[in-house]
Amino acid sequence: MRLIVARCEVTYTxxxxxxxxxxxxLLMLKSDGSVLVHADTGGYKPQNWMTPPTALEFEGEPLERIVVRKFAGKTEDRLDIRIAEIVSDVTHDMGEAAELExxxxxxxxxxxxxxxPHWCGEGFRLVRREWPTDIGPVDLMCRDEExxxxxxxxxxxxxxxxxxxxxxxxxxxxxxxAMADCTGVLAAQQIKPQARTLAESRGLRCVEVDLMVLRGEREPELTLFV
Amino acid sequence: MRLIVARCEVTYTxxxxxxxxxxxxLLMLKSDGSVLVHADTGGYKPQNWMTPPTALEFEGEPLERIVVRKFAGKTEDRLDIRIAEIVSDVTHDMGEAAELExxxxxxxxxxxxxxxPHWCGEGFRLVRREWPTDIGPVDLMCRDEExxxxxxxxxxxxxxxxxxxxxxxxxxxxxxxAMADCTGVLAAQQIKPQARTLAESRGLRCVEVDLMVLRGEREPELTLFV
DNA sequence: ACTTAGATTTCGCCG
DNA sequence: CGGCGAAGTCTAAGT
Known part of the structure; x- marks a missing residue:
């Protein structure tokens, strides 16, 4: 990884x-071809960047310009870095970093x-996970008491x-x-109000589930009115 | 901005x-409180991170541990960085970086x-932008000549x-x-063929607009058959 | 190569 | 502060 701290102007087209x-x-040039331009503020996102695969071009001695190119379909993506002053320029061999668990x-x-599956609805039994349809698998297919x-x-x-x-x-x-009367349940840790509105307008039930409760690490909330 | 290259183990909860x-x-500590953990591969995304606002805690001399905390509502987010070996540790004062245009x-x-609005349809008048509905705002609400x-x-x-x-x-x-006969127009710089087909099958009009023309930087294309 | 869906999405706007 | 939608979303997986 090459880390360059420089006064520079960056153009993306x-x-x-x-x-x-x-x-x-800060210019971060990764060994996989990624180029990231970070400011001291602005949080998570680079101000400008190019994802791999890329082709890099260096101009000048000392370095005056870096051009990063990407051939993504019909249009060429290009990052043009014009360097006015280099404050620091170091390269570190970091080897392979282990994966994130x-x-x-x-x-x-x-x-x-x-x-x-009873957390999705009273008396539900699981038929199978990843139930296949023509347009992809449904997460769970269940049957109820009837x-x-x-x-x-x-x-x-x-x-x-x-x-x-x-x-x-x-x-x-x-x-x-045979499944013409199949109904739908949306189960999530959090359901956005507008999603709930739309779901209920289409006759779909909404269930908010708690990860801790599912893991048995927390007692389910008591129902106050039975 | 503090840049630390170190052998470390990182835990996020x-x-x-x-x-x-x-x-x-690479550990990137920005002056706005952001902390990013980058590997030499993996492109755009940090392997682990915390967005501002955060509270940082440093332990050990030399540095052995950094704890990053965030108070996001009810649950605390925490990034725990245990440093085994420091290869490099530099700080750069980067000042204010200009905004991205x-x-x-x-x-x-x-x-x-x-x-x-006439680019969306002949004789259209704008009623309002971001017209609210129960499921979110429509970009533009217009009325036509009738x-x-x-x-x-x-x-x-x-x-x-x-x-x-x-x-x-x-x-x-x-x-x-009062709006039972409201019709719809899809306006975009580019309309995918499948989107156009579906839109027209539902009676929605499609309009491709040209940013340059809208800005008056280019003449609209002539209609060949009037 | 293209499409689909998930993401600690992040980010910005508007209520 | 929360909700919603855009993003150069990015990224991984399936086709």
Whole structure:
């Protein structure tokens, strides 16, 4: 990884046009071809960047210009870095960094709900996970106490997109006469109000689930009015 | 900005739990409180990070541990960096970096079309931008020469999602008897063929607009057959 | 190569 | 402060 601290002006042309006026910034050139331009503020995002694969071109001695090119389809993306002054320029061999181990993403929610489908609805039994349809798999397919079919879409945060997704699945599932009365449940850690509005306007049930409760690490909230 | 190249192990707990095994990485500590952990590969994204506002805690001399805390509502987010070996540790005063000037995003398109709604359709007058519905605001609400209502959805690149979005808005708008005959227009710099097909099958008009023409920097194309 | 869906999405705007 | 939608979203997985 090459780290250059320099006073520079950066121009991006591609999907849009963007110009960064001359200022002191960090240029991060990764060994996979990534180029990131970071300011001292601005948080997570680089001010400008190019994702791999890229072709780099260096001009000047000392360095005066870096051109980063990418051939993405018909249009060429280009990052043009004009360097006015170099404050620091170091290269570190960092080798291979181990992968990130994550826990708590949507997949885990699906695993937990598959094992305890009653959190999706009273008396639900799991038929199978990743129930296939012509347009992709539904997260869970369940049956209720009256043997009715229920397709369950699981999200960490459910937005309107999730409602559309579940609606599409149901459209296809119901084409099978045996499942014409299949209903839908949207299960998520958090359901956005507008997603709930849309879901209920389409007759889809909404269930908010708690990861801690699913893991048995917290008691479910008591129902005050029975 | 403080740049530390170090062999370290990083643990994140918050919205999920993630562990990075010990390896050589770049730690970027920005003056706004951002902390980014970058590997030499992996492109654009940091392997781990925390966005401002944060509280940093340093332990050991030489540095052995950095704890980054964030108080986001009810749950505390925490990044725990355990440093095994420091390869480099430098701080640069980068001052204020000028803002990024972007050009060609959807907002500009909406501003320009709001000022010249006739590009969306003959004789259109703007009623308001960001017309509210129960499921979110429509980009433009217009009336035509016969005082008919038209909802306009604006996109940089219109895909099927944009058609679905406009359809949803119309479903809700038309529930008001006074607007039951509201029609829809999809306006975009580029309309994908499948989006156009779906839109027209639903009776929605499609308009491709040219940013240069809207700005008056280019003459509109002549209509060959009048 | 293209499409789809997830993401600790992040970010900005408007209520 | 929360909700919503755009983003040069990025990225990984499936086709």
């Amino acid at each position: 591609g999907r849009l046009t963007a110009v960064l006026p001359e200022a002191l910034r 994550k826990d708590g993403v949507e997949k885990h929610l699906q695993e937990l709900l598959a094992g305890q 043997d009715g079919w229920i397709a369950v879409e699981i999200k960490r945060v459910a937005t309107i997109d999730a409602v559309e997704q579940l609606t599409r699945y149901l459209d296809f599932i119901r084409r099978d006469p | 918050g919205r999920l739990t993630a562990v990075l095994p010990e390896a050589l990485r 972007k050009d060609g995003v959807e907002k500009h398109l909406q501003e320009l079309l709001a000022g010249q 005082d008919g209502w038209i909802a306009v959805e604006i996109k940089r690149v219109a895909t099927i999602d944009a058609v679905e979005q406009l359809t949803r808005y119309l479903d809700f708008i038309r529930r008001d008897p």
